[in-house]
Amino acid sequence: MSKYFDVDLARADFPLLAQEVNGQPLVYLDNAATTQKPRAVIQALAHYYQMDNSNVHRGAHAVADRATRAFEAARSRVARFINAEQVEEVIWTRGTTESINLVAQTFGRMVLNEGDVVLVPVSEHHANIVPWQMVAQARGARVISIPLTPTCDIDLEAFDALLAQHSVKIVAVNQVSNALGTINPVADMIARAKAAGAAVLIDGAQGVAHSSVDVQALGADFYVFSGHKLYGPTGIGVLWGKKDLLDAMPPYQGGGEMIETVSFDGTTYNQVPFKFEAGTPNIAGAIGLAAAIEYLEGVGIDNAVAHEESLMHYLLDAVAEMTHVQRVGSPQRSVGIFSFLVPGTHPSDIGMLLDQQGVAIRTGHHCTQPLMQYLNAPGTARASLSFYNTRNDVDAFVQALDKACRLLV
Structure with missing residues (x-):
């Protein structure tokens, strides 16, 4: 220390x-359920609501401009924190659960077909199991669990065997087990999955507060986490994804902000990240998360x-x-x-x-x-x-x- x-x-x-x-x-x-919030985060939330409360990207006045700049500065702050190649790769969600559901219901529907497999360790949180079961059922695919060793580590030999035996299109694994604290060998698993032609999502809900994260070095296709387990507010989360994949994925929800033009003849969609951010976002939550990151980096x-x-x-x-x-x-x-x-x-x-x-x-x-x-x-x-x-x-x-x-x- x-x-x-x-x-x-x-x-x-x-x-x-x-x-x-x-x-x-x-x-x-x-703390694995939720972390407490430092004064810096509480003050950032209070300042937004007291001084800058306005909707973003839409107003033509000074308060809206301040809110928009703070909101997008928070996105840039997250991008630097996880070393995203482009700030557009950072999508705001309500948390890890929504991030995984977004990927499952967009990317999952794109790549999964009848007979394909999603591999998920038996130690996963329900949020990294149920969304894959839902899309697998809709697409005729299957979710298969990766067993553990007697020490409750992921059995990498069994993982290799499953990759060889099945048409694995997606591997979804948490960086750290919320139930046991196990630090999973995600870099190794990503390399093995990629060699077998599978895409990889990393659930970083527990990992992001306990290690430095470099998504470019990690090599996964998606990395997701929640603000409230990183000393930030509840109700704000992050989906990071590779830009080419995000561009190819269809929108998750429809509404304001995610559109470019709308008519009854048809709609054209906005570019990422806005394509996945329908409706008024959690502006204060994003600003609070940026404050939490700055605080943690100060520590x-x-x-x-x-x-x-x-x-x-x-x-x-x-x-x-x-x-x-x-x-x-x-x-x-x-x-x-x-x-x-x-x-x-x-x-x-x-x-x-x-x-x-x-x-x-x-x-x-x-x-x-x-x-x-x-x-x-x-x-x-x-x-x-x-x-x-x-x-x-x-x-x-x-x-x-x-x-x-x-x-x-």
């Missing part, structure tokens, strides 16, 4: 963390990642001594997500007892029911870290978990 990274200073930027819950200082360990993503890794090692060392706690999965590489079970208890009971002690975690299937069926688990309890968490947070979590175990086991 950089000696210049001050976690207490960073923590002070997040107002929500200063509160008490159930009479205890809040220990927020549900330094390498500093943030190093701090999270240090905390994760500290957490794993602490729970290793707890005989009643069983980690789910032991991936070769992972981010700060600790998914666990206490045999003989239900995860929701663990979550409730921790909440009573001011510790916020997630319990349930984490929108990964196929993974839970694969693991023969009812769900898990999940503690997920961010760079604003501290060793004191981990200590409080371990103490609360120990008390819960003593009450339940």
